[in-house]
Amino acid sequence: MLARMAPVLVFLFFAACLSPVKAMAASDPAPLPVPGDALVRPDGYQVVWNDDFKSGSVPDPNRWHHETSRNRQGWYNGELQYYASEHRDNARIENGRLVIEARPEDLSSMGLDDWSGQRFSSARLTTRGHASWRHGFFQIRARLPCITGSWPAIWLLPEHQDMVWQGGEIDIAEAVGYEPGTVYHAIQTAKRNFINGNHEQGESRFNYCGGFHDYQLLWTEDRIVIGVDGKVRFAARPRGFDRKMILILNVAVGGAWAGARGIDTEAFPARMEVSSVTVWQKADRR
Numbered sequence: 001m002l003a004r005m006a007p008v009l010v011f012l013f014f015a016a017c018l019s020p021v022k023a024m025a026a027s028d029p030a031p032l033p034v035p036g037d038a039l040v041r042p043d044g045y046q047v048v049w050n051d052d053f054k055s056g057s058v059p060d061p062n063r064w065h066h067e068t069s070r071n072r073q074g075w076y077n078g079e080l081q082y083y084a085s086e087h088r089d090n091a092r093i094e095n096g097r098l099v100i101e102a103r104p105e106d107l108s109s110m111g112l113d114d115w116s117g118q119r120f121s122s123a124r125l126t127t128r129g130h131a132s133w134r135h136g137f138f139q140i141r142a143r144l145p146c147i148t149g150s151w152p153a154i155w156l157l158p159e160h161q162d163m164v165w166q167g168g169e170i171d172i173a174e175a176v177g178y179e180p181g182t183v184y185h186a187i188q189t190a191k192r193n194f195i196n197g198n199h200e201q202g203e204s205r206f207n208y209c210g211g212f213h214d215y216q217l218l219w220t221e222d223r224i225v226i227g228v229d230g231k232v233r234f235a236a237r238p239r240g241f242d243r244k245m246i247l248i249l250n251v252a253v254g255g256a257w258a259g260a261r262g263i264d265t266e267a268f269p270a271r272m273e274v275s276s277v278t279v280w281q282k283a284d285r286r
Contacts, residue, residue: 039232045281046283052096057088067125068124075255082118098125103121105119126247137217138219139278141274148263150258151253151257153173159246173228185201187238206228216230251272
């Protein structure tokens with residue numbers, strides 16, 4: 001009897017030992033992609049928000065909010081722009097494209113209550129109050145300016161956050177005009193950010209000011225993957241990214257980074273053109 005049971009006991013013993021290992025392995029996230037891999041929208045995702053800028057002369061107020069909250073105090077990083085609210089020179093629809101334009105401008109005679117001496121005007125558009133998302137596939141088709149002193153950015157922040165990185169920041173694409181061959185991608189958190197010098201960052205090397213490109217983000221439970229034109233450029237685990245986020249499109253001027261080599265005022269205005277913004281999510285997240 002014991003002899004006949006031995007093989008069964010051995011089998012059960014090994015099954016018991018291996019089962020936790022298999023369960024643990026099954027719960028491990030898949031490896032992250034590497035730069036150069038294809039970045040495609042996953043199956044089963046549906047459009048939940050988009051703007052293709054085909055109508056109107058200014059950004060749709062039902063989709064876009066003009067962020068002006070720090071004009072009086074001054075914007076972060078020593079930036080020099082005043083973000084105008086609904087000023088057509090700075091944010092408009094032109095030839096089926098959204099144009100965000102930073103301009104050298106004397107604002108002293110305009111009677112602006114929140115003006116604090118800035119020599120440049122620009123616009124910072126967000127989806128605050130209109131749309132926010134946790135996870136999804138984002139694609140923004142845009143042409144970025146490459147004038148020295150300009151700082152265009154396409155990025156995400158939690159809706160109720162004022163640059164303390166609680167809930168994270170996702171920089172889909174940002175560039176400084178004196179580096180026309182590099183677009184930066186990054187994620188920032190309260191513990192890992194550019195101030196501490198330990199944030200996670202990737203780069204795309206190409207002449208970004210030469211034309212329109214698709215700037216893309218895949219954000220899921222286990223990964224943040226950023227790409228350009230269907231190719232992965234940066235990937236990381238989304239540690240601490242637990243809140244819905246809004247999309248931000250802006251062109252800053254100067255500051256510690258973009259102004260490090262001066263500002264070519266004669267070359268301004270600096271414009272970012274956006275032909276479409278689309279967000280997809282899994283059908284069960286709608």
